[in-house]
Amino acid sequence: MFDNAEFVRNLRGDKDLPRGALHVACYVVMAGLWVLYHYARFQAGEAPARLAEPFLVGMMAFHFVAAAFAGLLAGGASIARDKENGTLDSQRLTALSPVELALGKLFGLMAPVHFVNLLGLPMALAAVLLGGYDPLLLLAVFAILTMASLFYCALGLLMSTGATKGDNGSGNAMIGGLLLTGVLAGCPMPVLEGLTPVPALFHLMNCQRAVERYYPPLAGVGIPIELITLLFYTLGTLACVIGVTRYFENPSAPPWTRRQLLIGYAGVMGAGLAFLLSFPAEIRVDGTSVLLGIAMFQSILLVALLGCGLLLTPDRERTELELWRGAASWREMLFGERGSPLPFLLLTAMLANAVPLTLWASPTFGGAIPPQEMVLLLVVGNALIFLSLKLAGKLHEYLGLVAPAYARFLTLMVLLFAALGPLGIGMSMLDRFEEYLPLLLLANPPFVLINLVSASHHSYDPPGLATTSILLLCVAASAACFLASRRRAQLAAEIARRREALG
Amino acid sequence: MTEAVPMIRTEHLRKEFHGHVALENLNLEVARGDVYGLIGPNGAGKTTLLRILATLERPTYGRVSIDGLDLETHPKEVHRRIGWMPDFQHAFEEMTVRDYLEYFARAYKLPADVRRKRLQHLLELTQLEVKAGDPVGNLSRGMKQRLSLGRTLMNDPALLLLDEPTSGLDPKARIDFRGIVKSLAAEGKTVLISSHILEDLSDFCNSVGILEKGRMVESGRIASIVARMKAATQLRVRVLAGLDRAAALVRECPHTVSLQVAGEWIEVTFSGGASEQADLLAGLSAAGVRMAAFEERRAGLEEIFLRGSSGEVS
Numbered sequence: 001m002f003d004n005a006e007f008v009r010n011l012r013g014d015k016d017l018p019r020g021a022l023h024v025a026c027y028v029v030m031a032g033l034w035v036l037y038h039y040a041r042f043q044a045g046e047a048p049a050r051l052a053e054p055f056l057v058g059m060m061a062f063h064f065v066a067a068a069f070a071g072l073l074a075g076g077a078s079i080a081r082d083k084e085n086g087t088l089d090s091q092r093l094t095a096l097s098p099v100e101l102a103l104g105k106l107f108g109l110m111a112p113v114h115f116v117n118l119l120g121l122p123m124a125l126a127a128v129l130l131g132g133y134d135p136l137l138l139l140a141v142f143a144i145l146t147m148a149s150l151f152y153c154a155l156g157l158l159m160s161t162g163a164t165k166g167d168n169g170s171g172n173a174m175i176g177g178l179l180l181t182g183v184l185a186g187c188p189m190p191v192l193e194g195l196t197p198v199p200a201l202f203h204l205m206n207c208q209r210a211v212e213r214y215y216p217p218l219a220g221v222g223i224p225i226e227l228i229t230l231l232f233y234t235l236g237t238l239a240c241v242i243g244v245t246r247y248f249e250n251p252s253a254p255p256w257t258r259r260q261l262l263i264g265y266a267g268v269m270g271a272g273l274a275f276l277l278s279f280p281a282e283i284r285v286d287g288t289s290v291l292l293g294i295a296m297f298q299s300i301l302l303v304a305l306l307g308c309g310l311l312l313t314p315d316r317e318r319t320e321l322e323l324w325r326g327a328a329s330w331r332e333m334l335f336g337e338r339g340s341p342l343p344f345l346l347l348t349a350m351l352a353n354a355v356p357l358t359l360w361a362s363p364t365f366g367g368a369i370p371p372q373e374m375v376l377l378l379v380v381g382n383a384l385i386f387l388s389l390k391l392a393g394k395l396h397e398y399l400g401l402v403a404p405a406y407a408r409f410l411t412l413m414v415l416l417f418a419a420l421g422p423l424g425i426g427m428s429m430l431d432r433f434e435e436y437l438p439l440l441l442l443a444n445p446p447f448v449l450i451n452l453v454s455a456s457h458h459s460y461d462p463p464g465l466a467t468t469s470i471l472l473l474c475v476a477a478s479a480a481c482f483l484a485s486r487r488r489a490q491l492a493a494e495i496a497r498r499r500e501a502l503g
Numbered sequence: 504m505t506e507a508v509p510m511i512r513t514e515h516l517r518k519e520f521h522g523h524v525a526l527e528n529l530n531l532e533v534a535r536g537d538v539y540g541l542i543g544p545n546g547a548g549k550t551t552l553l554r555i556l557a558t559l560e561r562p563t564y565g566r567v568s569i570d571g572l573d574l575e576t577h578p579k580e581v582h583r584r585i586g587w588m589p590d591f592q593h594a595f596e597e598m599t600v601r602d603y604l605e606y607f608a609r610a611y612k613l614p615a616d617v618r619r620k621r622l623q624h625l626l627e628l629t630q631l632e633v634k635a636g637d638p639v640g641n642l643s644r645g646m647k648q649r650l651s652l653g654r655t656l657m658n659d660p661a662l663l664l665l666d667e668p669t670s671g672l673d674p675k676a677r678i679d680f681r682g683i684v685k686s687l688a689a690e691g692k693t694v695l696i697s698s699h700i701l702e703d704l705s706d707f708c709n710s711v712g713i714l715e716k717g718r719m720v721e722s723g724r725i726a727s728i729v730a731r732m733k734a735a736t737q738l739r740v741r742v743l744a745g746l747d748r749a750a751a752l753v754r755e756c757p758h759t760v761s762l763q764v765a766g767e768w769i770e771v772t773f774s775g776g777a778s779e780q781a782d783l784l785a786g787l788s789a790a791g792v793r794m795a796a797f798e799e800r801r802a803g804l805e806e807i808f809l810r811g812s813s814g815e816v817s
Contacts, residue, residue: 090589095583
């Protein structure tokens with residue numbers, strides 16, 4: 001009999017990661033398939049002819065989750081473990097280019113992770129044949145699974161570059177992966193349907209869900225959803241590999257250059273644009289939904305831009321390095337240091353606002369937004385995003401100069417407090433839950449924006465709260481700019497003195 | 504490259520980590536073919552310097568070149584010229600010794616025929632032939648260090664950067680390791696080796712540098728440093744009777760730079776030559792000082808270190 005306790009004990013003693021991962025994969029996949037089989041029997045009402053469909057759909061979803069977890073765990077540990085053991089430097093000094101190193105690590109990880117997928121192949125084949133499906137279906141399904149595994153391995157590798165110990169790397173990757181999965185699962189926009197393999201599988205198996213009946217995927221130009229899924233995973237993998245490559249080139253540099261971010265952004269926006277344009281002409285969306293959709297889009301965008309901004313903000317070591325090399329000048333004092341991410345991020349925000357607004361205002365979608373509201377959305381929205389970015393970036397720069405070891409933690413805490421603090425204070429002072437929600441406006445520019453232009457949600461916008469929010473943001477961003485610039489100027493003067501002493 | 508171009512040159516090198524200065528205004532030149540010993544206590548900045556030379560850290564300020572190539576602008580060309588060995592690293596423990604070397608041979612993109620010959624040569628050089636089929640995890644620490652050296656030599660580098668290579672090894676393993684480095688030096692390779700164990704370096708270094716708190720307090724060929732030190736020789740006089748009288752006479756001598764009395768020994772930093780030493784000896788004898796020894800201390804690596812630094816080393 002299979003002794004679980006002994007198995008787990010052996011596993012813990014097995015320090016050899018690939019073998020350990022394989023053991024785990026075999027055990028989990030076999031146990032999962034067994035559960036799935038019973039689930040499919042239940043769904044099919046004990047009718048053998050109907051068994052294949054629920055089994056295959058469930059199995060692919062299960063494989064997707066298993067491969068994602070295995071990829072994130074193994075990927076997250078990979079580079080971090082090399083750093084922990086001191087083996088990374090020896091590899092960086094070989095004749096291998098950073099791209100070769102990144103791809104070598106990625107495909108090295110794929111072998112055990114893809115093994116998880118292959119374990120299900122015989123049962124999937126049997127189900128396909130018994131269910132009367134075209135065997136070529138399996139090829140498409142496994143292509144999507146392979147790309148999904150590749151993406152999660154690459155994402156794990158990228159997260160691993162930020163950790164110094166293997167276990168921390170796995171933890172980072174799991175948190176990052178869970179956040180990403182949460183965003184994908186929680187977002188109601190049909191465009192995100194393409195980002196998990198399950199809708200693609202439904203489509204391949206000629207199943208239809210409610211969302212597909214209302215929003216046929218790319219029906220306008222006839223692109224099936226599985227291709228969108230493949231495109232997403234390919235672009236995502238590419239972006240992660242670029243980040244890892246850049247890390248191998250210079251571990252102390254931020255993960256992406258502005259040019260790479262711009263290319264990535266253009267790719268994502270291009271794909272989104274193609275998707276939106278492909279909607280059938282008969283679909284009409286009402287103004288309230290459009291505004292809420294834009295608010296949600298801007299919220300997600302703001303979080304993403306804040307993340308990029310914080311990653312690109314130079315830490316103390318990089319700032320000092322720049323100052324030692326004579327990067328300080330009057331221009332930088334006034335407009336920010338060389339390589340500041342702010343102009344780029346602002347440009348990104350402006351483009352990001354303009355593209356969906358233009359699309360949603362177009363006749364294709366019924367011209368949902370009046371021109372004057374659109375102008376207001378663009379101007380005020382971009383200004384608010386600019387202020388938020390400025391506040392976060394400069395605050396982080398200041399904290400990075402005065403408390404380098406705790407800067408990330410402190411910035412995160414301050415931003416979390418800014419985002420949720422008013423809500424928490426309100427909840428402690430008021431009685432009814434719905435009365436607290438307006439306080440979220442204080443820290444959420446997109447929702448401030450929506451409430452400025454839309455009367456449909458006036459109940460969420462008590463008089464003066466939006467204006468207060470904007471004013472608070474202005475004051476906070478100015479204070480952060482002042483503190484960071486003063487500290488940087490002090491450091492520049494100190495370093496200039498030391499340079500003079502060196503001759 | 505011409506002979507005049509030094510293998511290593513640093514100018515005003517400075518490195519800071521989070522406000523802590525690891526290296527300060529460091530100027531260093533190591534000639535081609537030299538075996539340069541970098542001496543200093545733990546935390547002096549030896550590892551930081553070696554990591555900068557290996558392009559693994561970027562300097563905060565200053566210029567560094569290897570074989571005339573600037574590290575900032577030509578990192579890949581520099582990689583081809585160097586072999587870097589850290590103090591101790593966990594290798595890929597599940598691999599066999601041969602697979603480990605093969606992995607790096609492929610990573611250095613050596614052609615198949617060169618790879619085979621190189622692998623065999625390195626197994627012989629590091630005396631690991633009999634262990635070629637064993638997993639790296641089963642090797643002793645000394646063997647792992649030799650394997651690490653084998654990996655370092657895979658691309659046949661002109662410059663070897665060895666960071667505390669014998670740290671933590673038993674005496675036999677240290678002797679074995681020193682033997683290998685000696686043979687590499689005899690092949691004409693430039694070696695920069697750091698250690699806080701003077702005995703390891705005294706055997707084969709022809710140049711040394713003393714690093715203390717990030718600053719190079721002494722650097723150059725051992726012979727020239729010793730010659731420089733000769734300008735103020737160390738004398739030791741063992742006095743059996745009349746110690747106070749002897750100390751007073753020595754202090755009065757115009758060539759005495761400094762003096763220290765320890766038990767029955769008087770240790771003198773003396774600026775005079777052999778003739779002045781003879782005069783001092785005659786004066787002490789004439790004053791009735793009973794002496795058992797009057798000797799000039801020979802300056803070796805230990806002497807250089809003790810006089811060049813605060814002496815925080817084993």
